Amino acid sequence: LIGTSYEGLYAESRIKQYSLLEKDFLGEDFQKEYSIAYNVTGNVKFLQNAAFYECFNGNYDEAFNYHPEKMTNYSNPEFWAYVAYDSGNYLQAINDANYISKKNLVISYMITADSYLKMRETKLAKQMWDKIILLDKKANPNVLMNCAFSSIQNGNINEAFEYLKSLVEFFPDYVDGLVLYGKFLLHYQSEKDESLLTQALRRKGLKSIDMELADSKPRIPVSDCLYRMEESLKRRTTLDEEKAILQIEYLKLKWLSEKNTSSEQMIIDIWEMIEKNSIMAGTNNSIITDFIVSFFIKQNQFEQAHEILTSVLNEKYGESDYLVNSSSLKEQMSFAELQNVASLCFEKGLYYSAQDFLEMALKQENLVTTDVFLNLGNFEESKGNENKALDYYSRAINTTNDNYLKSEIYYRIANISTSKNDLKKAKLYLDYSLTLNPSHVKANLLKKQIHN
Numbered sequence: 306l307i308g309t310s311y312e313g314l315y316a317e318s319r320i321k322q323y324s325l326l327e328k329d330f331l332g333e334d335f336q337k338e339y340s341i342a343y344n345v346t347g348n349v350k351f352l353q354n355a356a357f358y359e360c361f362n363g364n365y366d367e368a369f370n371y372h373p374e375k376m377t378n379y380s381n382p383e384f385w386a387y388v389a390y391d392s393g394n395y396l397q398a399i400n401d402a403n404y405i406s407k408k409n410l411v412i413s414y415m416i417t418a419d420s421y422l423k424m425r426e427t428k429l430a431k432q433m434w435d436k437i438i439l440l441d442k443k444a445n446p447n448v449l450m451n452c453a454f455s456s457i458q459n460g461n462i463n464e465a466f467e468y469l470k471s472l473v474e475f476f477p478d479y480v481d482g483l484v485l486y487g488k489f490l491l492h493y494q495s496e497k498d499e500s501l502l503t504q505a506l507r508r509k510g511l512k513s514i515d516m517e518l519a520d521s522k523p524r525i526p527v528s529d530c531l532y533r534m535e536e537s538l539k540r541r542t543t544l545d546e547e548k549a550i551l552q553i554e555y556l557k558l559k560w561l562s563e564k565n566t567s568s569e570q571m572i573i574d575i576w577e578m579i580e581k582n583s584i585m586a587g588t589n590n591s592i593i594t595d596f597i598v599s600f601f602i603k604q605n606q607f608e609q610a611h612e613i614l615t616s617v618l619n620e621k622y623g624e625s626d627y628l629v630n631s632s633s634l635k636e637q638m639s640f641a642e643l644q645n646v647a648s649l650c651f652e653k654g655l656y657y658s659a660q661d662f663l664e665m666a667l668k669q670e671n672l673v674t675t676d677v678f679l680n681l682g683n684f685e686e687s688k689g690n691e692n693k694a695l696d697y698y699s700r701a702i703n704t705t706n707d708n709y710l711k712s713e714i715y716y717r718i719a720n721i722s723t724s725k726n727d728l729k730k731a732k733l734y735l736d737y738s739l740t741l742n743p744s745h746v747k748a749n750l751l752k753k754q755i756h757n
Contacts, residue, residue: 313345334358340371349373349380356388365392372397376404383409386416395420411437411444418448431455438471446476450485457489465489466525473530478537480547480554487530487558527562531555544582549592552578568604575600579613591617595641602648611649618642635665643669644677651680660684675705682717691721712742719751728755 359368382404418433456465601610682697719734
């Protein structure tokens with residue numbers, strides 16, 4: 306019957322037969338039957354079934370091939386808008402979203418905003434987010450957070466604060482929102498420290514334009530965010546991923562907001578965290594333990610870091626000696642564990658082992674940080690493999706927006722260029738370094754040496 310004017314009978318028989326057997330339609334490919342059924346009946350639901358099968362298997366481009374030629378209010382536009390979005394057809398997603406029922410305007414605006422964002426049309430995306438907020442401020446925390454980000458980037462600080470205030474009030478347990486609110490308050494609290502000239506002007510009752518702008522900014526203390534974080538932690542009864550992240554972010558914000566927090570106080574706070582979460586009793590949350598081990602390494606408390614790390618490895622993998630069992634352990638370790646083990650190996654002088662663990666971390670490309678590339682570059686440079694070192698340093702530059710860190714990387718590249726007697730390149734990279742950080746002592750010294 307296939308290929309004849311009666312092929313609809315084949316499709317109907319096949320689908321009905323499968324239905325009688327009560328089998329899962331997602332377990333077998335019915336694309337041909339669905340296409341025939343659509344051609345015969347004109348019922349868009351058959352195309353939807355075909356597309357759903359492809360979506361279920363992660364084939365979004367294939368799913369989009371079944372997109373109806375004409376969209377109507379009755380063609381399930383919300384489904385097709387998601388298919389278009391997931392397959393990267395953002396203009397089509399926006400068009401489909403326009404057909405979504407007015408009862409679901411928030412969903413329509415969300416899809417449209419996300420599509421604009423993918424197309425880098427941030428202003429248009431912001432307009433859609435504002436429409437959502439006008440309809441319902443409590444619709445989605447990400448909308449308020451995106452608006453806050455957009456306002457910060459455009460220098461609309463008061464507007465950003467209003468979005469963030471709504472975010473933490475309507476979504477008091479939304480971790481990302483609390484973290485952003487804390488960073489925002491911390492940044493503008495640090496601007497309170499005024500110069501002697503500004504203080505003198507204030508005493509005389511005078512104000513510059515900059516002072517007027519500064520005074521117009523919100524002045525909410527960081528303690529407001531810390532309190533909100535504390536209350537959110539109290540409401541959480543289980544140590545899940547969000548609670549772990551919130552505990553860590555709370556500590557980091559607390560340390561940064563309290564000027565001159567001593568190392569001793571930080572260590573006390575960390576031990577309280579260990580006790581609170583029963584870390585030493587075998588109740589290990591990987592997010593918290595990774596943070597604690599990394600903290601102790603940065604504080605040169607290597608024995609404590611080693612003790613906790615070996616306890617974690619033993620509990621998770623049944624092996625604790627990361628040197629003896631490195632070949633089996635490194636295949637199982639998380640990115641953070643590989644970094645921490647590499648740091649401990651480096652401290653023990655086991656440079657090749659450290660490099661081995663870092664190279665394993667490189668395989669988890671989506672998580673690779675600047676530190677990994679810097680450390681590997683450092684290892685290769687110390688072994689005289691300058692070309693390999695340059696490769697790692699070049700990759701490190703592309704993973705950070707921190708100008709001080711970029712300055713250090715350019716200095717290291719300049720150092721290698723100097724050792725190769727390529728002084729023209731060395732001067733160029735030193736200029737890059739000093740443009741980003743004019744007070745880089747080693748870069749200034751090297752530039753003088755080359756000049757002399």
